[in-house]
Amino acid sequence: MATRCREEYNYDHFGRHHLVEEVGGFLVGRGVRPGAVAPDFELPSVGGDIVRLADLGDRPTLLHFGSYT
Amino acid sequence: MASVEPLKRLHARWGETVHFVDVLVRQVHPGPEVPPYRSEAEKVADAEAYRRIEGIPWTVLVDDVAGTVHQAYGGLTNPAYLIGTDGRVTFYAPTTGARVLDRALQKLLGAGGRGVVAGGRDSVPHLLAAFTDGWRAIERGLPQSAAELSSAAPGSVALLRLGRRLRPVLAPLTRRAELLSRRGRVALVSGVIAVLLLVARRRPWRGDDKERHAERFPTVCGRVYPHGHRHGGNRRSTYTRDD
Numbered sequence: 001m002a003t004r005c006r007e008e009y010n011y012d013h014f015g016r017h018h019l020v021e022e023v024g025g026f027l028v029g030r031g032v033r034p035g036a037v038a039p040d041f042e043l044p045s046v047g048g049d050i051v052r053l054a055d056l057g058d059r060p061t062l063l064h065f066g067s068y069t
Numbered sequence: 070m071a072s073v074e075p076l077k078r079l080h081a082r083w084g085e086t087v088h089f090v091d092v093l094v095r096q097v098h099p100g101p102e103v104p105p106y107r108s109e110a111e112k113v114a115d116a117e118a119y120r121r122i123e124g125i126p127w128t129v130l131v132d133d134v135a136g137t138v139h140q141a142y143g144g145l146t147n148p149a150y151l152i153g154t155d156g157r158v159t160f161y162a163p164t165t166g167a168r169v170l171d172r173a174l175q176k177l178l179g180a181g182g183r184g185v186v187a188g189g190r191d192s193v194p195h196l197l198a199a200f201t202d203g204w205r206a207i208e209r210g211l212p213q214s215a216a217e218l219s220s221a222a223p224g225s226v227a228l229l230r231l232g233r234r235l236r237p238v239l240a241p242l243t244r245r246a247e248l249l250s251r252r253g254r255v256a257l258v259s260g261v262i263a264v265l266l267l268v269a270r271r272r273p274w275r276g277d278d279k280e281r282h283a284e285r286f287p288t289v290c291g292r293v294y295p296h297g298h299r300h301g302g303n304r305r306s307t308y309t310r311d312d
Contacts, residue, residue: 010136015220016222031143033190034160036158038156045128046116051130053090058154060159062089063151064089065094065139065147066094067095068115069096069099069210
């Protein structure tokens with residue numbers, strides 16, 4: 001899938017094309033397909049710890065993406 | 070404008086047996102007080118506020134400013150994935166429906182924590198929780214966020230504001246993690262239709278109605294939209310936290 005540059009990803013204004021893109025992404029099932037390996041990552045947490053997805057394998061993981069706005 | 074409230078119900082039920090991880094993404098509805106991220110420090114500060122204000126009891130991670138991880142997972146606004154102990158995606162909910170995630174989690178744990186479950190992907194958009202809880206996110210970016218959302222999806226802001234007012238009554242229903250009974254679903258659909266009819270009646274469709282609406286809500290136009298956008302027809306161009 002296409003990756004956006006930093007400026008395009010962090011847009012200044014929400015517009016109709018963002019909504020259309022969201023709905024389109026939902027309809028075509030944009031995302032990691034079931035059965036595929038989940039892309040590994042290593043990110044800082046609130047609190048300062050570094051969390052790596054691969055280290056969470058002792059239990060299933062519910063991974064949610066959310067926005068402050 | 071998504072809501073984490075349904076996830077809290079899921080966490081209360083499954084938090085002991087499943088890792089819950091949130092990744093903070095970009096500002097979906099930016100505004101004067103919540104501009105698009107330009108530095109990691111801004112994003113970390115918002116992640117801390119996101120966790121504190123929303124009362125999130127699970128781990129919140131901070132993606133980089135470019136949204137590398139978010140984009141690797143498709144870049145949709147409010148998705149959720151179930152990832153098995155083998156590191157593979159077992160279920161994908163593009164709009165984070167707590168009820169389907171609850172069902173998928175039951176199947177996943179019953180299958181030993183791995184393997185595609187519940188068909189692998191949720192194909193139904195889940196917007197009920199956003200109806201009652203979505204205004205909180207929009208409110209942070211006022212007035213820009215509401216004006217832009219209203220322009221992109223006419224009527225959506227009115228619905229969110231109505232949902233906020235109805236939250237005390239509807240939240241127990243919209244935040245449910247368990248599936249509704251058939252009778253409950255009929256009641257819910259009836260309620261949504263009634264709400265839509267109410268919204269349609271309240272919208273100032275004609276000139277006379279617009280004047281009456283302005284008389285009833287004199288503080289609505291208390292602020293000027295700072296970016297000079299013009300909104301025609303029946304769209305409101307200004308929003309305040311006191312609406």
